[in-house]
Amino acid sequence: MHPFFLERPRDLEAAIALRAQAGRNDAPVEYIAGGTDMVQLLQEYVRRPERLVSLAGLLDNRIEVGPQGLRLGAAATMAEVAAHPGVIEQFPVISEALLESASPQVRNQATIGGNLLQRTRCPYFRDVGYEACNKRAPGSGCAAIGGENRWHAVFGTSENCIAAHPSDLAVALVALDAVVEVKGADGERAVPLVDLHRLPADTPHIETVLEPGEVIAAIVVPASPVARRSHYLKVRDRASFEFAVVSAAVALEMDGTRIQQAHIALGGVGTKPWRVPQVEAALGGASLDLAPLQKAAALAAAGAQGRGHNDFKIELMQRAIVRAVETAGARA
Ligand SMILES: Cc1cc2nc3c(=O)[nH]c(=O)nc-3n(C[C@H](O)[C@H](O)[C@H](O)COP(=O)(O)OP(=O)(O)OC[C@H]3O[C@@H](n4cnc5c(N)ncnc54)[C@H](O)[C@@H]3O)c2cc1C
Ligand code: SF4
Known part of the structure; x- marks a missing residue:
């Protein structure tokens, strides 16, 4: 160590x-x-x-649900947020994403601020035996592009890094338009979570827009008509204690049997949590029948770039979207 x-x-x-x-x-x-x-x-x-x-004892850990939405102190643990009755009832996609993450022991210890800033699970990043990793050693190359890339991203990649973002919670929060409250030496600011993580481009070692010293102090999820009818679907290699191969966070507003508004973010496929606005737009006014759902989900493939071993994710994410929309839509 x-x-x-x-x-x-x-x-x-x-x-x-x-x-x-x-x-x-x-x-x-x-x-x-x-x-x-x-x-x-x-x-x-x-x-x-x-x-x-150590940030222990220095950050807020309160979980507050009210008419304005949800506010989560960054020091709240994954377990505390997942088990909160207001989160389960009004923001189920958040609770589900957390319960499908890690293990009970990890969730009892891990904070939600740390969850958003955890590093990629790219095996070449995590094993210093591999020299080529631009994220760990800038300028050294990328072992994954010509190597084993089954776990890697198909969106937001560059020729310098194709690592997938690992957080399940971030995917659920991006679907709900969450905002991160940040504190630093120059004061406080609010950053939409969808903008917190940077694309790798030619600096994959710089992962977020945070300035040196800035902390995530809290996460705010605005009240929204889509939040209650929401669902997190995670596809992984084993049933527990495993990161997502592909995941879909779906939140719906329904008008009778038709979708009025859909929010969809994908995990396991992007170098950061990935919204699919073209799919969301196509679902507006659609029924929950299989054919229109499949037609809308097919639009998710636009711009996806597989690297060989991970090509299967492009089809799998479409199936995940369909299943997650069906599940969320069936909720009362
Ligand atoms: C076996 C195992 C399985 C896992 N499976 C999953 C999974 O399926 N899905 C998933 O999403 N996650 C998974 N995780 C990751 C886990 O959720 C994260 O390790 C955890 O959430 C990190 O939180 P932490 O408080 O322990 O952060 P730390 O490990 O303490 O910190 C993580 C990073 O965040 C920074 N940091 C922490 N808090 C703040 C803050 N408030 N402001 C600024 N910087 C901060 C630290 O400097 C560090 O860089 C797994 C982890 C393990 C060990
Ligand atoms: S994908 Fe990114 S993290 Fe993985 S080896 Fe390449 S540069 Fe490193």
């Missing part, structure tokens, strides 16, 4: 000041929250910070 000093600042301002001095991604000073991702990466020498700044 990579050795480090653990800092326990007295308040959030002190934590931000410590981290802000150290620069952008993979800096010599990094935050640690629940530690479930960070510690694995330290164990494998993928991340080598000199100091870790």
Whole structure:
């Protein structure tokens, strides 16, 4: 395990000041929250910070449901959010995405702020035995493009990185137009979650728009007529303790038996959580019959680029959309 000093600042301002001095991604000073991702990466020498700044006790962990929507303090654990009665009743896609993530032990320890910032599960990123990984070692190449890429993305890729974003929660939240409240040395700002993660382009090691020292303080999900009739469908290689091969977060507003409004985000297929507005538009006014759902879902394939082993995801994501819309639409 990579050795480090653990800092326990007295308040959030002190934590931000410590981290802000150290620069952008993979800096010599990094935050640690629940530690479930960070510690694995330290164990494998993928991340080598000199100091870790603990966020324990410094961030809000409240879960508030009201007429304006849902507010989640970043320190709330995955288990707490998944089990909250207001989340289960009014935002089921969030609870489902969390319950389909990781294991009960991990969910008890992991925070939702850390969940959004966990690193990719690309096996070449997580194994320092492979030299070529632009995300871990900028300029070294990408072992996945010519290698085993079954788990990798078909949207948002570049010739420098094709790693899929791993978070299930982020996919559900992007479908619901969530906004992230960020605090930093220069004050507070709000970032739509769909804009938080950057495409890899030619700098895959810079994964988010966060400035050095900025923390995710809370996540806000606005009240919406689609939130209640929502569903998360996750396709994975085994039934538990596994990341998504493909997932679909669907939220619907129905007018009788017809879809009035659809929000759809996909996981496992994008370098970041991936909205499919062309599918959403095609579902407006559609019935829940199989033919119109399949026709709309087929539009998701536009712009998808398989790399060989992951070509099957292009068909699989369409099937996932159809199944998830059927399930969400059948909800009362
Ligand atoms: C065995 C296993 C299986 C898993 N399966 C899944 C799965 O199926 N689906 C899924 O979505 N996830 C899965 N995960 C990932 C898990 O959800 C994340 O590890 C966890 O949510 C990270 O939260 P944490 O609080 O432990 O973050 P940490 O590990 O402490 O931190 C993660 C990163 O976020 C940064 N950070 C943390 N909090 C903040 C903040 N508030 N502001 C700014 N930066 C911050 C840290 O600096 C670090 O870079 C799995 C993990 C394990 C170990
Ligand atoms: S896909 Fe990205 S994370 Fe994986 S080896 Fe290539 S550069 Fe590294």
